[in-house]
Each structure stands twice: as structure tokens, then as C-alpha cells.
Amino acid sequence: MEAQYGLVFIVKRFCSIFLLLGVLASCGETDTTEKEIAKIPLELRLTRFDVEFDNAKPENLADLKGRYPYLFPEQYPDSIWLAKMSDSLQIVLRTEVRERFSDFDQEAADLASLYKHVLYYFTDYKAPQVFTVTNDVAYQDRIMATDSILFISLDNYLGPDHEFYGSFPRFIAQGLDKEFLISDVASAVGNTLTPRPKDRSFLAQMIYYGKLLYIKDKIIPFETDANKIGYSEDQLAWVRANEEPIWRNFIENEYLYSTDNKLMPRFLDPAPFSKFGLELDNQSPGRVGRYIGWQIVRAYMEKNDISLPQMLNLSAEEIFKESNYKPKK
Template sequence: MRKYIYLFAFGFLFFSCDKKSKIEREVEKIPVTMKVIRFEQAFFNATPQELPMVKAQYPDFFPAAIADAAWIEKMQNPQWRELYQEVEKKYKNFDTQHSEIEDLFKHIKYYFPTIKLPQIYTAIGEMDYLNKAIYANDKLVIALELYLGKDHKFYSEFPAYLRQNFEQRQMLPDIVSSLSYRIVPVSKNKDLLTLMINSGKELYLKDILLPDYTDAERIGYTENHIKWCKENESYMWEYFVSNKLLYSSDSKLPNRFINLAPFSKFYLEIDNETPGRVGQWVGWQIVRSYMQNNEVSVIQLLKADPTEIFEKSKYKPKSNE
């Protein structure tokens, strides 16, 4: 009997790997060519006299309300120039990242054939950690100053939970997050379950678009954070259910369990041990369960109502060990 179990397990594993390889083989056939435009190099290598030419070439990067004097000051400011030099040290050659982004968009085109390929623009901004990568219509703008490595001296004033994702490896997950804002429908309901499952949809996109990434990289956790969530999954679920939070629209809930934060707020002694955004992680598990238990496409998943997803997911949190 044990022999047959092993054979079944091996056959299932082989089938799963073969299925994945078939998708990857199809992905590899998709032609994707994307142009990279290095705006930060054009800007910081220009002289003040050449500013009008740079503005004419990149009009979208120069709001009309900002006077030329401000741009010239930025060109010549020692701190901005130091930041530019640090970015150049790491990304003067962008070929590897260019290839990775093209591979990502091959996966995107496989699942979403009508998606328009954008031009890639690299830039240096104001360290806006909420907009590290912006995908909009025909442009993909990447703020390189936020991918220098979590221990870089320029990040000393950022809290650790933000710094941990200022890594080059987070560039592609951030691009998928920006893409999700455009293709995941916005739900009218604002209850916790809806917010959790909408986050789960975004994270499921990272499952299929970034198959070589770990769960920790996809969600922006450490491996210890992932371990904590797995070990406490049923405890978290019991807390949400027993406190009747799933269908609550309490305005405090997003900051407690969904939004960027150093830890989640159960209002318990263990709070400091928790990662932030645990509601996103639980929503991710619900969406994964839904996709495992229902024959639906990715596009159907994105359009599905969060309540329907939950009801059909057959989600059952793993027992506490």
C-alpha cells in the first residue's frame, strides 16, 4: 500500500512540474521587447543651459507649476548629485533588470494578452516609498533611489519594516503591485474580508507572474514573518471570527491588518512579534484555496466578488502546531 502512495505522490509531483514547465515554455515564446529610457542620467548629466532640451524631451517629468530655477538647483545640489552617484554605482548598467522586466511582461502577456507594453523609465525621486514603481498606460517608471539595498546609508531614517524592501529583488514585486491597481476591480464594500481578499488577488498575481520568487519576496516579508503567519494562521482566523471583524467596516481595521505597518494590532501582548499586514497574508491563503477548489481563470478571479470567493474557497486555516 505504501508503495502505491509513493507512486501516486511522485506522479502528482511530476504532473505538477510538467504543467508548470508547459506554461513556462509558452511564456518563453511570447515576443516582448521593451525600451529603457534613463531619465536620471539625462537630467543629472545635463548642464543648466541644456535644461530646456531635457524638458522638451521628457515633458511628463516636469510639472508646469515648478520653475526652472528649482530644476537647476536640483541639478547642482550636492546631496542630489551624491544620490545620483550612488544610483549610478548600482544601476549604471541596467541590462540585468531590463531582461528581468521583459521576462515579467512575457508572463503578464501570457495571462493578459491585451495589456499594452510600456516603455521603461528609470528616475530618481523624493524617496516616496508608496510609489517605488508606477505602471500607467504606456510608461513604467522605476524610482531607483529606493532599490539601493536595505542597509544603505541613505535609508537610516526609515524604519526597519520599510527598509527591508528597499532591495533590488523587490523591483518586480513592486511592478506587479502597480499593475494590480489597474486590473483588480475596486470593490464598493470596505469590510475587512473584502480588503483581505482584494489584497489576496494582488498577491495571487505575484504567484503566477513571479514563479521563481519566494512567498516572503512576493509579500515583502522576512522568512521569519512567513513562518510566524503559518504557525499562527488558525489563531488569527479565530480572532477575526470571534471578534466579528470579517464583515466589519470599522475604519481602524485597515491600519491594524492591511496597510503598511511595523506590526499588526490584535491588541494583545504578542503584537510586537507579528508582521504588519497579516490581513493581506490571510486573504492570500483564501484566494489560493479558491483557485485550488474552483475551475476558474485568472481573469475570472479578478472579476469575482470577494464574498463569493470566500464562500467558494472552502478555506480552512491550518491547525496550530
Template sequence: MKFFKYLLFSIAILTGMSSCKKDSENLWKVDVKNPVEKVELVDISKEFYDPNVPLESFTQKYPFFQGTVPNEDFADRRKDPEEIKVYNEAISKIDLKKLNIELASLFSHIKNYFPDFTEPTVFIYSSALQGAADPIFYHAKENMLFIDLTGFMGENNPNYKGMEQYFQKSMNPKNILPKVSLILAEYFITPTGDSQKFIDQIVYYGKLMTLQDAFLPQEPKALKMNYTPEQYEWAKANEANVWNFFVENNLVFSDDQRLNERFINPAPFSKFYTEIDNESSPQIGIFSGWQICKKFYQEKPETKLADFLKMSAQEIFNQSNYKPKN
């Protein structure tokens, strides 16, 4: 059986077919009660590069920002013209009013499913590109969320010279919200230590993507995966072919940890070790796990999200009856 036989069709035809299909009922489009009205959004770097703000005052206000940088170097960095230039460009790419509205909506949806969640203070800043490849982190204990704006200056930005192109595809301002959502989603799922099989891994990530659907019901599906529209269309068009490959090669219940590198970890493409690799979408294992979880909710739409997150991968897979067809 030839793998990916349907790639003979043009992408235009596949896109047209996909657009004609009706999406299944979106369980996650809900009316949120008591929505968050406004997010506390703090621009740390605006004060850092402001010569009118005394360094002592700044360090007292943001004691966590200096890290291990010596006082003398820290003072010099405030006057570094290249750092200031990068910050000014990065902040110019962001519509802060729009971002505030989007984050408020995100936090509202999270609170809808997890009432104990308290919206964090959001700090935006410039790392002078040092943290651009990993621009979001969340300190749950202190309830602080950090967004490095230099991670969202736009694909092919001259400042990203030398960075892998596949990383740059998700370094646009529109990627901020889904990346924030994903970081927060990780907080609600605790992977079990004995989850070594491939099915355990992909369903774990499928749970994360299900939270993406719940937290961002209006967000384009491609952005939730850090995909381009073309990568998402490829994944949808080849969903059954990919799953058949996993089944026919006995990968679904395999404990081969190399499968993570091939189908889960960030990369320019997935690694089937066939002639089609260069055309494939990356992290296709995550996409497959997402589809398993979607199918589960088609079968069990009454399942509460908190209960779903506690279920094992085997339970979810068995109850999903996942058997995609071309």
C-alpha cells in the same frame, strides 16, 4: 484557548517543518508564448545630471519630468552635488541588464494572461529621495512605468536616516520586481464600492497576491508580500492561529474599518492587541486573503484568471473551503 500557543516552538524548528512540506502544484508555472525580448528602459536622471545635455533639449524630451519646479530652480538642481551623489549611489545599486531581463519576463507573463496588455516604456530616475517611500507608479493611458531608484538603495542606507525601519525592509534592489508587479496587478482589479466587510478587503488583496503568483511564478513568496524571510515564516507558522483569532472575535464579516489599520495597512506588525503583537508579521490580513485565494485554486484549478478576478469575495471564500489547521 491561548492565542498563538505554537510560538513555544523555536523559529528554527518551524522553518525546518515548513521546508519539509511539499508545496501544492504551482498552477502558474507556464510556458509563455511570444515572450517579450527586451524592455525599453530609459534612465531620465542620467541625462538630467549630464552637463553636456542642454536643459532646453532635456525639457523638450521629458516634458513631464519638471513638474511645477520653476526653470531657475530646475537648472540649479542639475548641478546640485548632493542630488548627483544620491543618483550615482542609487544607480550603482542596480544591475540594469538583469532588471531588463526580469521586467521582460514579468511583462511576458502578464501578456500570457491578458493578451491586450502592451509592455510599457520604463523610466528610471532619481527623486533625490523625495519619493523613496512610494517609488513605483504607472500611467496606463500613456503606457509609462516609473521607477524611483532612490527607493531601492538598501535597508539601513545612511540616506534613509529618520525613515521608519519597517519601510526600509522592502527598499532593496530585490524588491523592485515584486513592487512593479503589484502596481501593474492593481490595474487589472477594480474594487467594488460596497466592499466594506473585512472579508471583502482581504480577498481583494488576495486577488492581488494571486496575480503576483501568476506574474512572478519564480519569485520568492516573501518578496511578493514585501516580507523578510522571517516574517513570511511567522505568517505561515501561525496561519491557522491568525484565522482562528479572526473567527473567534467575529472579525471575518465585520464592517469595522479600523481592521484595515490593524491587519492590512503597512506597519511594523499586526495589531491583535495581545502580548504577541511585536513579534507578529505586518499586514497579516493580506496574507490570510492570499491563502484563501490559494485554497480556492486548489479546489477550482480550472478557473480562468480573468473569471476569478470578477468573482465576489463571498463566492471565493465559500468555494475555497478555507479552514487552515495547525
């Protein structure tokens, strides 16, 4: 018995050593990658248009339109913009934004880091020109991206308890905080890089969102997992603790290959909680299916030597089968 115990102890000790060596090697690779990324030349083109518009007088409108024609759609007459300049509610909104974002240095540094990471993994990518604006708290459009321009509507990042958001559902207001700004930009970037699945199955949709979240692992590694997915730390702790029963629920109910559209709002769309049809539903955060998809993609990437762009073009089925995903009990 003593010999057997000693053998088990030695085996466990060697396993621990190999695991530690693996972790150290991974950390070394990460440090090397981050040093290479930091050296990538990038001049962030950032314009605080919200400040420029707030400072402008009616006589400056023509100059603003001349410098930023894409911000003044032709179908809107000058009277619209002149009214915005003098409207008392608009002035309050712009004042709140200016106070909350009087210093944008950290956000600018994080944006530059984000785009350097994108350029490292996607060498043909061209970083867009970034404009900060206001959009009357239209939170669905708080980040707007085209091939060459990115708009950040700062009036959607004043903090979850701000009076502007008093009529919003709590799960929506939770995300209207500056701590999620960079993560939201990463979402917009990911959307431009990730093909939409033609497969309508629940599994394909989960893995699509998993891909978007995995992109965040790579382009904003400085953000927490909670920020990446838009959870509080308590919500993230809940899904981590319940990952195995969530997965078991999906398997037992044969959801993976279902094309039932009702599964999307239950487990993938923004919501106050996920809808398992159980008493514990209101303890859960929404979008748990996205979290599961994220873990499947992570499991796949840990086991396969493949580039990020290549992975994004793989089918959900291939990623799922080769991930050997199995959450811990």
C-alpha cells in the same frame, strides 16, 4: 490486525503515489506554460533617465525637455531643473543610485519576464514604457504607473541600512531594497488590473489584497513568496507557522464581515507588527490579513478551473465560500 495494518499501508501508499503524480502533472503544466510565455515577443522599452539627467549639462536641458516632455511639468520653471543639476545633495543622491544600479541588466530581464507573463494572462495588455528616475526618496511613490508609462524611483532601493533611510521606521526601510523592486512593479501592475471592492467588509479587503498577491504568483513566479509580500524569510515563516491561530482569532472576534475601519491598520496596512491585542503582537509582522487573503485566493484557484482575469472580477464572498479555506493546525 496485520491485515488491517497492511490495508492502511497500501491505501497510504496509493495516496502518496497519486499525490506525487498530481505534483508531477502540475510541474509539467507549469513548465509548458513557462515555455509558451518565454516565446511571447516583447521589446522592453526602458530608459535610464536618472543616468541621462545625471550626465546632462545646463545647456542640455532644452534637449531633455524636448525628448521627455512628460517628465518636465509645465508649472515648474527651468530654474527648478537647473538647480537640481547643480545641487550638492542631489548630486550625492544620483551618485549613490548610479553606483548601486551601475548594472541594470538583471532588473531589465526580470521586467521583461514580468510583462511577458502579464501578456500571457491579459492578452489585451500593452506593456508600458519604463523610466528609471529619482524622486527625493519619496518611498510612498517609488513606483508610479499610468496606462502607458511606468516610473521606477531608484533612490528608494539602495538597501535598508542606507544612510538616506536613517530616519525611516525600520519596517519601512526593510522594503527599500533592490530585491523588492520587481515585486513593487508587480504590485503597480496588479493595481491597474484588479477592481477595488465596493464591499467594505474586512473579508472583502483581505481578499482584494489576496488577489493582488495571487497576481504576483502568476506574473513573477521567479520571486520568493517573501519578496512577493514584502516580508523577510523569518517573517514569512512566522505567518506560515501561525496561520491557523491568526484565522481562528479573526473568526472568534467576528472580524470577517465587520466594516470597522480600525481593522485595516491593525491587519492590512503596512505596520511594524499586527495588532491582535496580545503579548505576542510584537513577534508578528504587519499585514497578516493580506497573507490570509492570499491563502484564500490560492485555495479557491486550486479548486476551480477559471482564468486569472475572471477570478479578479469575482466577489470576495464567492471566492471565500468556494475556496473551502481551512488552514492546517
